[in-house]
Amino acid sequence: xxxxxxxxxxxxxxxxxxxxxxxxxxxxxxxxxxxxxxxxxxxxxxxxxxxxxxxxxxxxxxxxxxxxxxxxxxxxxxxxxxxxxxxxxxxxxxxxxxxxxxxxxxxxxxxxxxxxxxxxxxxxxxxxxxxxxxxxxxxxxxxxxxxxxxxxxxxxxxxxxxxxxxxxxxxxxxxxxxxxxxxxxxxxxxxxxxxxxxxxxxxxxxxxxxxxxxxxxxxxxxxxxxxxxxxxxxxxxxxxxxxxxxxxxxxxxxxxxxxxxxxxxxxxxxxxxxxxxxxxxxxxxxxxxxxxxxxxxxxxxxxxx
Amino acid sequence: xxxxxxxxxxxxxxxxxxxxxxxxxxxxxxxxxxxxxxxxxxxxxxxxxxxxxxxxxxxxxxxxxxxxxxxxxxxxxxxxxxxxxxxxxxxxxxxxxxxxxxxxxxxxxxxxxxxxxxxxxxxxxxxxxxxxxxxxxxxxxxxxxxxxxxxxxxxxxxxxxxxxxxxxxxxxxxxxxxxxxxxxxxxxxxxxxxxxxxxxxxxxxxxxxxxxxxxxxxxxxxxxxxxxxxxxxxxxxxxxxxxxxxxxxxxxxxxxxxxxxxxxxxxxxxxxxxxxxxxxxxxxxxxxxxxxxxxxxxxxxxxxxxxxxxxx
Numbered sequence: 001x002x003x004x005x006x007x008x009x010x011x012x013x014x015x016x017x018x019x020x021x022x023x024x025x026x027x028x029x030x031x032x033x034x035x036x037x038x039x040x041x042x043x044x045x046x047x048x049x050x051x052x053x054x055x056x057x058x059x060x061x062x063x064x065x066x067x068x069x070x071x072x073x074x075x076x077x078x079x080x081x082x083x084x085x086x087x088x089x090x091x092x093x094x095x096x097x098x099x100x101x102x103x104x105x106x107x108x109x110x111x112x113x114x115x116x117x118x119x120x121x122x123x124x125x126x127x128x129x130x131x132x133x134x135x136x137x138x139x140x141x142x143x144x145x146x147x148x149x150x151x152x153x154x155x156x157x158x159x160x161x162x163x164x165x166x167x168x169x170x171x172x173x174x175x176x177x178x179x180x181x182x183x184x185x186x187x188x189x190x191x192x193x194x195x196x197x198x199x200x201x202x203x204x205x206x207x208x209x210x211x212x213x214x215x216x217x218x219x220x221x222x223x224x225x226x227x228x229x230x231x232x233x234x235x236x237x238x239x240x241x242x243x244x245x246x247x248x249x250x251x252x253x254x255x256x257x258x259x260x261x262x263x264x265x266x267x268x269x270x271x272x273x274x275x276x277x278x279x280x281x282x283x284x285x286x287x288x289x290x291x292x293x294x295x296x297x298x299x300x301x302x303x304x305x
Numbered sequence: 306x307x308x309x310x311x312x313x314x315x316x317x318x319x320x321x322x323x324x325x326x327x328x329x330x331x332x333x334x335x336x337x338x339x340x341x342x343x344x345x346x347x348x349x350x351x352x353x354x355x356x357x358x359x360x361x362x363x364x365x366x367x368x369x370x371x372x373x374x375x376x377x378x379x380x381x382x383x384x385x386x387x388x389x390x391x392x393x394x395x396x397x398x399x400x401x402x403x404x405x406x407x408x409x410x411x412x413x414x415x416x417x418x419x420x421x422x423x424x425x426x427x428x429x430x431x432x433x434x435x436x437x438x439x440x441x442x443x444x445x446x447x448x449x450x451x452x453x454x455x456x457x458x459x460x461x462x463x464x465x466x467x468x469x470x471x472x473x474x475x476x477x478x479x480x481x482x483x484x485x486x487x488x489x490x491x492x493x494x495x496x497x498x499x500x501x502x503x504x505x506x507x508x509x510x511x512x513x514x515x516x517x518x519x520x521x522x523x524x525x526x527x528x529x530x531x532x533x534x535x536x537x538x539x540x541x542x543x544x545x546x547x548x549x550x551x552x553x554x555x556x557x558x559x560x561x562x563x564x565x566x567x568x569x570x571x572x573x574x575x576x577x578x579x580x581x582x583x584x585x586x587x588x589x590x591x592x593x594x595x596x597x598x599x600x601x602x603x604x605x606x607x608x609x610x611x612x613x614x615x616x617x
Binding site: 048058074121124125127128147150179182211235254294 | 365428558572
C-alpha cells in the first residue's frame with residue numbers, strides 16, 4: 001500500500017494542501033516496476049470517490065427533470081427531457097435572491113469584523129504591555145471553551161431586550177465573538193521576529209503603523225485561513241440565524257430553504273434545484289481555492305475546537 | 306499534526322529598555338488594541354453566559370415579564386425529567402453508531418489516497434466537498450434520497466431485487482441510522498484530512514528500515530502506520546464526541562426529532578423548552594447541564610493532548 005518512491009517530504013501543514021506538484025522522477029527499483037496492487041488501489045479509490053459524489057450527482061440530475069419524472073418507479077438516472085423549469089420556479093418565486101443576499105451580506109460583515117477585531121486583539125496580546133493583560137488573555141482563552149449552541153436561549157432573550165430579533169445585527173453580532181481566532185493569530189504573531197518591529201520603534205513608528213504596515217502584511221496566509229474559515233462557518237451556520245430570524249425577509253439562505261422545503265411538498269425537482277443553487281457558491285469557492293479552503297477549515301477549525 | 310497553527314515561537318519578552326513616558330503611552334495603546342474584541346466578547350458571550358446562569362435559577366418565561374427565584378429547582382427538574390435522559394441517550398446512541406464509521410472511513414480514505422498521486426485534487430474534492438455544504442443542503446439531498454419507494458436508496462435496493470419497506474426516516478432505529486449515514490457522508494472529509502496529515506508526518510525512515518527487514522505492506526500497515534496514527538485517532542474520537550453533544554441540524558432537519566422523540570437530541574429539547582413552551586429558565590438549566598458535559602470532554606481533551614503536543 002505504501003509506495004515510498006513517490007512520497008515527498010513536506011511538513012504536515014503544507015502537504016495537505018498540495019495538489020499541483022509533480023512527483024520527482026522515481027529512482028527505478030526493479031522489483032516494484034509492475035504493481036498490480038497499484039491498479040487495484042486506483043480502482044477502489046475511484047469507486048469510493050464515485051460513491052461520495054453520487055448524492056451530489058443525484059441532486060443535479062433530479063433538478064433537471066420535469067417534476068412528473070422525479071417520482072417515477074423504477075428509478076431513472078437521466079431525464080427523458082432536460083429542463084430548467086425547477087430552477088426557474090425557485091429563482092422566480094419566493095425569496096431566493098433576498099436570502100442569497102442576506103447570506104452573502106451577513107457572512108461578509110462577520111468575516112470582516114472578525115478579521116479586524118481578532119488581529120487587533122492578537123497584536124495587543126502578543127506585542128504590547130498593559131495592566132491586566134494576562135488576566136484578559138486568560139478570559140479570552142476561557143471563551144474558546146464556550147460552545148455557542150448552549151447560549152442560544154439566553155442570547156435570544158438578550159436580542160429581544162436589545163430589539164435585535166429579525167435584524168441583520170441580530171444575526172451578525174453574536175457570531176463575531178471568536179476567541180479561538182485571537183488565539184490562533186496571537187500564536188502566529190508571537191513567531192514573527194521582533195527585530196523588524198524594534199527597528200521601526202527606534203525610528204519612532206507608532207504601534208498602529210507597525211500593526212498595519214509590518215504585522216498584517218507578514219500574516220497574510222494565516223489571515224486568509226481565518227477569513228475563509230469564518231466565512232464558511234457563518235455561511236453554513238443554521239442554528240443561530242434560524243432562531244433569531246422569524247421574518248422571511250431576514251432569513252439567510254440555509255434557514256430560508258429549510259422553511260420552504262415543506263412548501264414545495266413533493267416537488268423534488270424544485271427542492272433539489274434550490275439545494276444545488278444554495279450549495280453552489282461554496283462548492284465553487286472550494287474548487288477555486290481548494291488549498292486555502294483545506295488549510296482554513298482543517299487547520300483553523302481544529303485549533304478552534 | 307495540524308493542531309498547531311503557524312510556527313510555534315516561544316514568547317520572548319521585549320527588552321525592558323523603554324523610557325517611562327513612552328511605556329505609559331504604550332500601556333494605553335495596548336489596551337486600545339484589545340478593547341474592541343473584549344467589548345464584543347463581554348456583550349455577546351459574557352452577557353448571555355451570565356444571563357443564562359441567572360435565569361436558570363428562576364422561572365423566567367418568554368410569556369411573562371416576571372421571574373421568580375427558584376434556586377436549583379430547574380436543575381432538580383431536569384435530572385428527574387425523562388425527556389432529558391432520552392435526549393442524552395439519543396446523543397450517546399448517535400455517538401456510538403457514528404464514531405466508528407467516521408474513524409474507519411476517514412482512515413481508509415487517507416490510506417487509499419496518501420500515495421495515489423494522480424488525481425490527488427480529485428480525491429480530495431470528492432471526499433471533502435460535502436464538508437463545505439450547509440446542513441440544510443445536505444439534509445435536503447438525503448431526505449430526498451431516503452424517500453420511500455421512489456427515493457434513490459429504495460430505488461437502488463429495488464434494482465438489486467430487494468423490495469424492502471425500510472422506512473428510512475420513519476422507523477426509530479432506521480431513522481437514527483439514516484442520520485448517521487448522512488453525517489458520515491457530510492463530515493468524514495474532515496477526518497480524512499486529519500489522517501492524511503497524520504500519515505504524512507510519519508518519518509519515512511521507519512518504512513525504509515522495515516523494508517530492509519523484508520516487511521510486507523500488511524506488516525507495515527499494522528506495525529508502523531496504525532500505531533503512529535494513534536494520536537490522530539484519539540483526536541478524531543474526542544472531536545467527534547464534542548460534535549455529537551452539540552448535534553442539532555441533521556436530526557431537526559431530517560426527522561424533526563421523531564418518531565416519538567426517538568431522534569431528538571439535547572439541543573432540540575432545549576430549543577423546544579425555551580421557544581415552544583416559553584420556559585426560558587428551565588431551558589437555560591438544560592443548556593448549563595449540556596455545557597458542563599461539553600466542558601468535561603473538552604478539559605479531558607486538553608489534558609490528553611496538550612502536554613505531548615508541546616513535547617513534540
